[in-house]
Amino acid sequence: MAVGRPREFDLDRVLGAALDVFWAKGYEGTTMADLTAATGLKPGSVYAAFGSKAGMFSHVLDRYEESVFRYARDAVRQPTVREVVRHWLEGVARATTGPDTPPGCLLVHGALAAGDGAAAIRAELARRRDGGEQLLVTRLERARAEGDLPTSVDPRAAAGFVFALSSGLAVEAAGGADRERLLRTVELTLHRLPWE
Numbered sequence: 001m002a003v004g005r006p007r008e009f010d011l012d013r014v015l016g017a018a019l020d021v022f023w024a025k026g027y028e029g030t031t032m033a034d035l036t037a038a039t040g041l042k043p044g045s046v047y048a049a050f051g052s053k054a055g056m057f058s059h060v061l062d063r064y065e066e067s068v069f070r071y072a073r074d075a076v077r078q079p080t081v082r083e084v085v086r087h088w089l090e091g092v093a094r095a096t097t098g099p100d101t102p103p104g105c106l107l108v109h110g111a112l113a114a115g116d117g118a119a120a121i122r123a124e125l126a127r128r129r130d131g132g133e134q135l136l137v138t139r140l141e142r143a144r145a146e147g148d149l150p151t152s153v154d155p156r157a158a159a160g161f162v163f164a165l166s167s168g169l170a171v172e173a174a175g176g177a178d179r180e181r182l183l184r185t186v187e188l189t190l191h192r193l194p195w196e
Helices: 011-029 032-039 043-050 053-068 070-075 081-093 106-113 116-146 155-175 180-190
Strands: none
Touching: 011 032, 011 053, 011 116, 032 053, 032 155, 043 053, 043 081, 053 106, 053 116, 070 081, 070 116, 081 116, 081 155, 081 180, 106 116, 106 155, 116 155, 155 180
């Protein structure tokens, strides 16, 4: 069996650089020239390592979920629904206004920027957003079973409410809203949650 040449680049650094480009420009707005300039790789190396721009984007989304979106995994470990929602929304506010990252959310921005020619990318982004929402639904189902969420509240509808707020915060951040403004919106939301 033939052994391929080992990679001659730092995968973590390359994915970090590609993440910044895709996050700032969206999937369709990012060109191969953008990726090669940011990563220092030649197009042939990108294709050899990832198969395509879409393949690289998939790896970038994995990295985004493991790093930036970790606030969601932290949020669902909180002891009460109120703290789950607080941690989730504050996490969105911080993640979308990071000092060293583009404003907004890669999953939201990528979906908005993916046009008709990127149906597979839109589907991939939708699948990943659905996975994040399901994480929250599962936690809210547990809360309802434990009596921390009223039995009259559908956990999927409550998760949809939190996700709609999250998307709105991300769009506001992409439009130039700063972290303090987003955190004030979170505080107002938490003044009284719809099911309280």
